[in-house]
Amino acid sequence: MINRSxxxxxxxxxxxxxxxxxxxxxxxxxSLVEKIKTRGTLVCSGSQGVPGLSRPDExxxxxxxxxxxxxxxxxxxxxxxxxxxxxxxxxxxxxxxxQTGEIDVLSRTSTLxxxxxxxxxxxxxxxxxxxxxxxxxxxxxDVPARLNGRTIxxxxxGSLVEGALDEIEESNRIKxxxxxxxxxxxxxxxxxxxxxxxxVTDGLAAQSQIxxxxxxxxxxxxxxxxxxxxxxxxxxxxxxxRMFDVARWTFNVLxxxxxxxxxxxxxxxxxxxxxxxxxxxxxxxxxxxxxxxLKPDWAYQVIKQVGNYQxxxxxNLGEGTPIKADRSYNKLYANGGLMFPLPWD
Amino acid sequence: xxRARRNFLYQALVLLLSFAAVxxxxxxxxxxxxxxxxxxxxxxxxxxxxxxLSETWLPYSPDDSNLWALLVGVGNTLMxxxxxxxxxxxxxxxxxxxxxxxxxxxxxxxxxxxxFSRNTPPILLLLFLYSLLGQVLPVDRAVSLxxxxxxxxxxxxxxxxxLGGHGPFLLLALLGGFAGLCFLGRAASCRQRQTGIRxxxxxxGAGVLIALLTGWLLGPGPGVxxxxxxxxxxxxxxxFILTPExxxxxxxxxxxxxxxxxxxxRTGLQSITLGQWxxxxxxxxxxxxxxxxxxxxxxxxVIIPPMTSQYVNIVKxxxxxxxxxxxxFMVTAGTMINKTSRAVxxxxxxxAVYLIIxxxxxxxxxxxxxxxxxx
Numbered sequence: 230m231i232n233r234s235x236x237x238x239x240x241x242x243x244x245x246x247x248x249x250x251x252x253x254x255x256x257x258x259x260s261l262v263e264k265i266k267t268r269g270t271l272v273c274s275g276s277q278g279v280p281g282l283s284r285p286d287e288x289x290x291x292x293x294x295x296x297x298x299x300x301x302x303x304x305x306x307x308x309x310x311x312x313x314x315x316x317x318x319x320x321x322x323x324x325x326x327x328q329t330g331e332i333d334v335l336s337r338t339s340t341l342x343x344x345x346x347x348x349x350x351x352x353x354x355x356x357x358x359x360x361x362x363x364x365x366x367x368x369x370x371d372v373p374a375r376l377n378g379r380t381i382x383x384x385x386x387g388s389l390v391e392g393a394l395d396e397i398e399e400s401n402r403i404k405x406x407x408x409x410x411x412x413x414x415x416x417x418x419x420x421x422x423x424x425x426x427x428x429v430t431d432g433l434a435a436q437s438q439i440x441x442x443x444x445x446x447x448x449x450x451x452x453x454x455x456x457x458x459x460x461x462x463x464x465x466x467x468x469x470x471r472m473f474d475v476a477r478w479t480f481n482v483l484x485x486x487x488x489x490x491x492x493x494x495x496x497x498x499x500x501x502x503x504x505x506x507x508x509x510x511x512x513x514x515x516x517x518x519x520x521x522x523l524k525p526d527w528a529y530q531v532i533k534q535v536g537n538y539q540x541x542x543x544x545n546l547g548e549g550t551p552i553k554a555d556r557s558y559n560k561l562y563a564n565g566g567l568m569f570p571l572p573w574d
Numbered sequence: 575x576x577r578a579r580r581n582f583l584y585q586a587l588v589l590l591l592s593f594a595a596v597x598x599x600x601x602x603x604x605x606x607x608x609x610x611x612x613x614x615x616x617x618x619x620x621x622x623x624x625x626x627l628s629e630t631w632l633p634y635s636p637d638d639s640n641l642w643a644l645l646v647g648v649g650n651t652l653m654x655x656x657x658x659x660x661x662x663x664x665x666x667x668x669x670x671x672x673x674x675x676x677x678x679x680x681x682x683x684x685x686x687x688x689x690f691s692r693n694t695p696p697i698l699l700l701l702f703l704y705s706l707l708g709q710v711l712p713v714d715r716a717v718s719l720x721x722x723x724x725x726x727x728x729x730x731x732x733x734x735x736x737l738g739g740h741g742p743f744l745l746l747a748l749l750g751g752f753a754g755l756c757f758l759g760r761a762a763s764c765r766q767r768q769t770g771i772r773x774x775x776x777x778x779g780a781g782v783l784i785a786l787l788t789g790w791l792l793g794p795g796p797g798v799x800x801x802x803x804x805x806x807x808x809x810x811x812x813x814f815i816l817t818p819e820x821x822x823x824x825x826x827x828x829x830x831x832x833x834x835x836x837x838x839x840r841t842g843l844q845s846i847t848l849g850q851w852x853x854x855x856x857x858x859x860x861x862x863x864x865x866x867x868x869x870x871x872x873x874x875x876v877i878i879p880p881m882t883s884q885y886v887n888i889v890k891x892x893x894x895x896x897x898x899x900x901x902x903f904m905v906t907a908g909t910m911i912n913k914t915s916r917a918v919x920x921x922x923x924x925x926a927v928y929l930i931i932x933x934x935x936x937x938x939x940x941x942x943x944x945x946x947x948x949x
Binding site: 258320321324325328329344345347348349378379380385391395407408409410411415416419422423424426 | 609612625626627628636708713714727728806808809811817818819896897898899901905908909911912913914915917
């Protein structure tokens with residue numbers, strides 16, 4: 230909240246960008262992977278605090294699915310999943326932060342769209358989500374069409390949920406009153422305070438806000454806003470093929486490990502006595518790491534320190550958490566979802 | 575080396591260094607932009623904006639261009655600035671007078687207000703006021719405060735004048751009427767200088783205006799009607815609605831600025847010696863004439879320069895409204911940057927726009943200052 234206006238950051242970023250790289254103007258471009266190794270830390274985005282996706286816990290350690298994806302990349306490059314610095318960003322700050330080099334990796338509920346992909350480079354989809362409208366049960370708003378003339382709180386700054394609202398207004402010929410806030414957290418609190426009849430945000434974020442923040446979760450209901458699937462992904466600056474390789478294949482390790490039943494507990498054993506394909510990726514064949522400038526055991530470190538996709542999901546969003554989100558689209562293809570690992574050969 | 579030549583040399587050196595610094599920043603920025611694959615262009619300004627804005631004074635829809643969205647944002651910023659400037663000046667003037675009052679209660683009140691408002695960060699004031707409204711306003715059901723006036727956390731709804739599309743004409747007529755009155759006043763002063771008799775220009779002006787207004791009401795006028803808001807649970811439909819967000823930022827910024835203006839007014843008043851008051855009484859001026867002809871003109875000479883910087887501050891502080899969801903220029907430009915990823919161009923536009931607004935404001939105030947000094 231106190232990281233108040235976008236402008237200060239934007240201006241700072243632009244000036245920093247123009248001043249910081251005085252030396253780097255010419256010569257061969259160094260990949261982010263090399264820079265991260267020299268620096269010893271990966272700089273990754275945080276959100277303004279969405280439980281289950283990215284939010285610092287009471288000890289100040291960032292927790293959540295998006296944060297763990299950052300940790301996986303740090304484990305691959307540096308061999309240490311704890312070497313990540315998180316920079317909290319709002320919706321309007323995140324793209325410029327990648328463009329100017331303020332952060333290395335964007336992993337913060339960012340949907341891949343054409344215009345965003347033209348500005349930064351989306352690597353891969355990590356989560357499929359939809360937009361959700363939260364309303365109070367007592368108001369009896371059970372279909373979007375009944376939102377006519379109602380007040381709706383949301384984050385400004387060009388968030389994608391706006392498209393879903395436009396769609397609802399157009400198809401039902403209704404008009405809603407939108408109230409915008411700098412941060413999704415302020416929008417949420419203002420809805421909970423009664424200023425608005427509804428609060429619209431991403432599906433997983435909505436579930437987590439109701440489960441962890443609402444005073445009485447049973448008072449609120451959720452409904453889908455529009456039919457769009459929002460592919461949330463990780464993104465890096467454009468024009469850095471090496472970093473693209475590392476980010477894409479690190480994420481692939483997470484899905485591949487789940488598919489092959491490799492997890493934090495059995496990875497040591499699998500690296501020794503798994504089938505030949507598993508052993509090769511987990512360090513038996515150094516050519517995977519060498520091709521990306523990483524150590525032979527990079528994939529092993531990712532699983533050992535962060536876990537596979539299922540473990541990351543369970544830890545942050547699954548049944549064991551207050552959010553209890555359904556994996557739906559995010560299940561492996563074998564289980565009826567949209568996720569599948571890419572082949573290694 | 576003579577003193578003059580030495581001075582010239584120093585100045586040339588400083589100028590050269592400044593140019594070199596600017597050039598260095600420019601060249602580095604260009605090189606970095608190129609290495610990051612960011613090219614500069616303004617073509618995106620003509621593209622569809624594609625984002626909605628909550629409250630706007632100028633007509634706007636997401637299908638308008640980015641350029642129009644920015645202009646709508648400038649309109650909103652100017653609207654806040656104008657309202658806050660008027661409100662803060664009125665509050666500040668009253669407080670400034672109270673501040674030098676002999677009555678300990680009013681003097682103490684003004685002093686406490688000034689110290690509180692001047693020493694609180696404006697963003698804190700806005701957030702405090704906004705959450706206060708959330709606590710005190712009725713949440714579940716709007717309270718009726720008389721015919722057509724309702725209050726709840728959704729805002730204050732008051733009857734709106736439905737001008738039936740005559741709005742622009744009415745605005746033009748208002749401006750024309752104002753210009754006409756100014757002209758009449760000048761003509762009257764001119765006449766007075768020539769003949770020594772001041773024509774009753776107020777009466778003439780009022781007569782003409784009343785005639786025009788009656789003519790308009792009898793002619794194309796009847797399309798105008800009052801639109802009453804209707805409460806619907808906590809919400810309203812119809813009428814004019816003052817939202818808590820808009821209210822917070824207008825009142826918050828006005829309170830913040832009023833403290834500074836009160837001190838300026840107080841110094842202005844205290845800068846005029848008692849002798850001026852006594853002299854005015856001695857030549858037989860009434861109290862209001864003393865204020866109008868002797869005290870205020872001298873006071874304005876003292877307070878206009880510091881007031882200019884307060885008005886400029888209002889423009890700058892208006893960017894804080896981002897925290898409570900009002901679409902000022904900063905918010906609009908930020909959204910546009912997010913949508914188009916044109917951070918460099920967008921930031922340059924932001925700087926240019928605030929610079930232009932503030933330079934224009936300073937120019938107007940300086941003009942006023944010069945005309946005061948001549949008088």
